[in-house]
Amino acid sequence: MPIIFLMLSGLLVKHYLADFVMQPHWMLSAKGRLDAPGGYAHAAVHAAGSGIVLLACGIGAAMIFAVMAAEFVVHFAIDFAKDRYTKISDVDRNPARYWQLHGIDQLAHQMTYVAIAWATLGAVIG
Numbered sequence: 001m002p003i004i005f006l007m008l009s010g011l012l013v014k015h016y017l018a019d020f021v022m023q024p025h026w027m028l029s030a031k032g033r034l035d036a037p038g039g040y041a042h043a044a045v046h047a048a049g050s051g052i053v054l055l056a057c058g059i060g061a062a063m064i065f066a067v068m069a070a071e072f073v074v075h076f077a078i079d080f081a082k083d084r085y086t087k088i089s090d091v092d093r094n095p096a097r098y099w100q101l102h103g104i105d106q107l108a109h110q111m112t113y114v115a116i117a118w119a120t121l122g123a124v125i126g
Contacts, residue, residue, distance in 0.1 A: 044072060
């Protein structure tokens with residue numbers, strides 16, 4: 001099943017680009033706010049990137065749009081929760097807490113990609 005390696009690799013590269021290369025300050029600073037466009041725009045970048053990866057893997061349009069919608073919601077929720085919890089966790093005086101929160105945030109996103117691969121490839125391979 002080489003397609004699973006292609007898909008997961010593509011999703012991981014997309015995640016790096018969307019989180020660490022293509023995220024300007026206006027997105028980063030608004031992740032914990034429901035009234036600012038930054039967090040929504042960031043989640044949309046992730047959803048669009050995943051759509052491109054899935055298209056390259058031969059996934060059908062209906063499934064791609066469903067995954068993009070789900071990833072938009074899930075990605076926004078993970079980032080929102082991390083931002084809100086970080087603000088009350090005193091990470092400035094506890095660097096270990098910062099890295100724990102960053103790690104669980106990244107793990108949650110990576111597990112989202114496992115779920116995407118399972119859902120999309122299960123539909124294709126059956």
